[in-house]
Amino acid sequence: MNTRQLLCHLGTALSATCLMSAMSLAHGQTNLPDPIKVPSGHKLVLESVGVGEITYECRDKANAPGQTEWFFVGPKATLNDRDGKMLGSYFGPPATWQAKDGSTITGTQLAVAPSSSGNLPYQLVKANPAQGKGAMTGVSYIQRVATRGGVAPGLACTAANKGQREVVNYQADYLFWAAN
Structure with missing residues (x-):
């Protein structure tokens, strides 16, 4: 990835500080x-920009009789490089990343950390061994x-709309790491 592509993706002005921050x-x-x-x-082996949607469903809240909440059903996204060229896809459950060459991985969430308001949290996933070569x-x-x-829809989730599904758009960078 070159500097111009990175800065263009981040939507920031060209400056040394911005460049160092993005590279960092x-x-x-x-x-x-x-x-x-x-x-x-x-080491970082692949960078992608996931662009897609997440489906939520209004369901009964676990262990809370009479309460409802938006439940994460699953993602569906295209994984692109910084130039917009398709590298693969991301879908689930279970969380699955599939490269254009057919190789796939699933993983287990290890940690999340807050992002900015209205955005999915940051996430770290431990990958299972890949299926297929690629x-x-x-x-x-x-x-x-x-x-x-x-993030979950802003619509109320109540007994009246239980079972209703809502799809929200999202974008995230997925960084793939391998042992040195």
């Missing part, structure tokens, strides 16, 4: 909350950062 986010982890930092001994082979961690949108 993607490669150095220094600007990320501690819970979602990738352990040392790993871009996902060797990936050990996935980070979700630079999130925009994706």
